[in-house]
Amino acid sequence: MSDQPGNNSEIPDNTCTDNAVQVLQIYDQGSGDYTKERKQWLEKDPDKYIAAVLAHGKKESSR
Template sequence: MSARTLHQIQQEGLEVLVDKLGPDDAIRFLQIYEPGSGDWTKDRKKYLENDPDKIIKSIMERRKKVPAP
């Protein structure tokens, strides 16, 4: 399997949207889609915790607050 170009991936994606949603809803989806902005690689350091002990503690505290289904 050879690597596809970004243009080929874009074309295939549009075809899938039209096949699954139909032309009208595919257009509506594209009109509401917002790709976002910023650099997640840099920004994630501000938002994600790197200390595994703190992550586990946070998960355990959340589990106490919300009962399991």
């Protein structure tokens, strides 16, 4: 392999296709209606929900 940036001559042509297939195989759409469920979450206590989201964001950014 060459040390030059951008030289991917040793990477098989089908690598991107194989990766895309793997992603599609493990992808799960889930179930339910996010919009309806979100309204239910926010109706309960929007301040508590927003505080939890912000706390989670801070926790993730400190990693």
